[in-house]
Amino acid sequence: MRLTDWQREFEAYLLGSDPTANPALRASLLGSPALSAEQGLAIYHNAYRERLLEALRGDYPTVHGWLGDAEFDALAAAYIAAHPSRHFSLRWLGAELASFIDSYLVPQQAAPLAELARLEWAFGLAFDAAEGVPLTLEQMAGLAAEDWPNLQVRLLPSVQWQLCRYNSLALWRANKAQDAFPGSAVLEQPRACLIWRHGLISHYRSLEPDEATALHGMAVVGWSFAELCAQLSELGDNAPQQAASWLHQWLSDGLLRRHGQ
Structure with a gap:
């Protein structure tokens, strides 16, 4: 497998929802007595998602605190599946969260939560804006x-x-x-x-x-x-x-x- 092909395979694995790598990718890696190739790949797979969740928690601390860990993580996971990271910086990962909430929840639940998300995102935009x-x-x-x-x-x-x-x-x-x-x-x-x-x-x-x-x-x-x-x-x-x-x-x-x- 060429390096570029391997990189695409690895990227697709990280971005995919299945923590089990395909046979070709597993066969390209060597494990060790302490850590198998499958275990090492799973660590990368889980760590990538945890980093995305961490970024969203950091951008939306009030939404996170109001919903609690379980509900926020479920919302964040659904959002990430619908809006995977497209930018080299995770700063912009949560840009569409408020709009996603509007379509993800029933209107009575969505309206106050989406407004809170827009308010928190506005604080971030204000801080990052040009002087x-x-x-x-x-x-x-x-x-x-x-x-x-x-x-x-x-x-x-x-x-x-x-x-x-x-x-x-x-x-x-x-x-x-x-x-x-x-x-x-x-x-x-x-x-x-x-x-x-x-x-x-x-x-x-x-x-x-x-x-x-x-x-x-x-x-x-x-x-x-x-x-x-x-x-x-x-x-x-x-x-x-x-x-x-x-x-x-x-x-x-x-x-x-x-x-x-």
Whole structure:
């Protein structure tokens, strides 16, 4: 057997679900008195799967903690069978877990669990994202008055936007603090949750609906500062003050960059 053929055989064995190697692969290896070829192959086969499970547990610690070892490992095994690793880095193995949960479980079970998985994945994306160049309060202080109406901003690369319909953030906080998990519950009103990285520290906070609408309009839809004020017209003369207050908060949090930068 040529080396390339042997490598393909070995890869197929590792990726397959059967821990018993085919006769050709077994015959190509020599065992020892302490460890047969079959036993050595089984060790590799099991270790590969354990490494995949370990990666998923690391990316989804709250989902793991909430489900427990047995249920999480069963979910992870089904996911790995449906979505085998395609990337040289295991960092991206769990990218489709939330979508898989939506199709794997009945809707009543899937909805809160998939939302929790999306929240945890967002924390990872925020931490791994490119740095970006934040717009600072000092830069805004130097902005000429005539430039304010046309000011446009965008979210920095690390900022992840998650809409939570369940108490997923409370579950995440409980796991982080190693407290008992609260029961899963539907929120009275869906809440937008922002997750971002500042330096090497991950941050998050929930937004009130009005602030979420304003930030999404300005940093995602593309409103200018003047358009933001116009959207707040029901506040009357207080519209510019509220818009400026929110903008100050977003800049203090380190969420924004100038449009085009």
